[in-house]
Amino acid sequence: MFRLVLRGELSMRYDKAYFDREIDRSGTEATKWSRYDNLGFGDSCSFPLWLADMDLPTSVEISRALIKRAEHPIYGYTDRGPEYQRLFAERFDSSHQGVKPSDVVLSTGVMYSIAGALEIFTNPGDCVLIMRPCYRPFVTTVESLGRKPVFVDMIQGKDAYEIDFDGMDHAAAQCRAFILCNPHNPTGRVFTHGELESLAALCERHQLIVISDEIHSDFVYGDSKFSSIATASQYVRDHGVFCVAPTKAFNLAGIKISAALIFNQDMNRRFVGRAKTVGINSINLFAMEALKAAYVQSGSWQEGLLQYLGDNRDIVTRFVEANRGSIQAYRPEGTYFYWLNFPEVENVATHLAHEARVVLNDGADFSPYCSEWARLNFACPQRVLTSALERIASWRRGRCRRL
Numbered sequence: 001m002f003r004l005v006l007r008g009e010l011s012m013r014y015d016k017a018y019f020d021r022e023i024d025r026s027g028t029e030a031t032k033w034s035r036y037d038n039l040g041f042g043d044s045c046s047f048p049l050w051l052a053d054m055d056l057p058t059s060v061e062i063s064r065a066l067i068k069r070a071e072h073p074i075y076g077y078t079d080r081g082p083e084y085q086r087l088f089a090e091r092f093d094s095s096h097q098g099v100k101p102s103d104v105v106l107s108t109g110v111m112y113s114i115a116g117a118l119e120i121f122t123n124p125g126d127c128v129l130i131m132r133p134c135y136r137p138f139v140t141t142v143e144s145l146g147r148k149p150v151f152v153d154m155i156q157g158k159d160a161y162e163i164d165f166d167g168m169d170h171a172a173a174q175c176r177a178f179i180l181c182n183p184h185n186p187t188g189r190v191f192t193h194g195e196l197e198s199l200a201a202l203c204e205r206h207q208l209i210v211i212s213d214e215i216h217s218d219f220v221y222g223d224s225k226f227s228s229i230a231t232a233s234q235y236v237r238d239h240g241v242f243c244v245a246p247t248k249a250f251n252l253a254g255i256k257i258s259a260a261l262i263f264n265q266d267m268n269r270r271f272v273g274r275a276k277t278v279g280i281n282s283i284n285l286f287a288m289e290a291l292k293a294a295y296v297q298s299g300s301w302q303e304g305l306l307q308y309l310g311d312n313r314d315i316v317t318r319f320v321e322a323n324r325g326s327i328q329a330y331r332p333e334g335t336y337f338y339w340l341n342f343p344e345v346e347n348v349a350t351h352l353a354h355e356a357r358v359v360l361n362d363g364a365d366f367s368p369y370c371s372e373w374a375r376l377n378f379a380c381p382q383r384v385l386t387s388a389l390e391r392i393a394s395w396r397r398g399r400c401r402r403l
Helices: 016-020 031-037 060-071 082-092 110-121 136-144 165-172 193-205 234-238 265-278 285-297 299-322 348-356 382-402
Strands: 104-107 127-132 148-153 177-181 209-213 240-244 258-261 337-341 373-377
Touching: 016 299, 016 382, 060 285, 082 104, 082 240, 082 258, 082 285, 104 110, 104 265, 110 136, 110 177, 110 209, 110 240, 110 258, 110 265, 127 136, 127 165, 136 148, 136 177, 148 165, 165 193, 177 193, 193 234, 234 240, 299 337, 299 382, 348 373, 348 382
Parallel strands: 127 148, 127 177, 177 209, 209 240
Antiparallel strands: 104 258, 240 258, 337 373
16 A cells, blocks of 8 residues: 655655555546446456556655645635746746746646637637547547547658648648647657647648647657647747646646646637636646645656656567567657557457456547557556556467467
């Protein structure tokens, strides 16, 4: 069981041993685990490596801050002062080449911000450009608002997924907005500045509103470097909504807090009005405490986490290389996802769940053409990861022998 030391321990070593601990999430209503309990195979013999949160402990500094606030017995109405806009502005100033507190609009979640941006800056019936494979809620949100998703499939290049710029240019002619995900979910691409400049030029050519989901921007490996598409052109900076959050980076998905960075004053004013009307800027007091502890006190934790996730990425890379032919994948540049291809195995995620008892995200949720693909979340203790990969390899070998 996980034990948090609150007093008498002034510092914490965020090393491999810290993240190696396997923490029992039962009784916490953790979606990653409880949803598959209801299907009859979410037990200790199953490995749920699907939903985008981490089975790794957040920083002690964040836990302490939340417990300290909880010890105060009154949880009344709480002002959200300028300190919170300032924290976001300082955090993303470099990656967005200048952010003022007034550019920051608080929101309870990135998808709420994306929905708000679509409602405000597009009209029913408008087309929205999306690169596929893509995060499924982009599609359902666009459709639920009466807009039409227009898809352009990414190209499987030699070493990574690539953007189909010709396809994008053709499709953009009918669109009003473009939803970008960078770093990209599920492929793990971190788009280069050159790619972002080409996308920005395309958006300006077709006068698109740009909505950029940048929630995974803290997860970048090796020589890759994240920069926001806001830095790619003045047009995009003036016609964009850039969605950021600490929730992925610090494993706070259950504590709803994010921000939309909007540099155009008129767009910012309209978004603020909508956020107040529907209440998405009403951040709860525990989220506010978590934000301060994350961005001000948890730098060493994040350094240790990225080292650990980098090692986990290497583990999956070696697994793919050892099973080359039966399992294929590009090495992700960012996120904590590995996008795995199982050639000639339709509905592979279903087979893995029921036959290997390893739960991954179904590739068909990201594109109807990806039923042979599955998304693996490697943000978990290394023993869990290696055990799950051994089970997948054994299942794949057995299936190949039967063919």
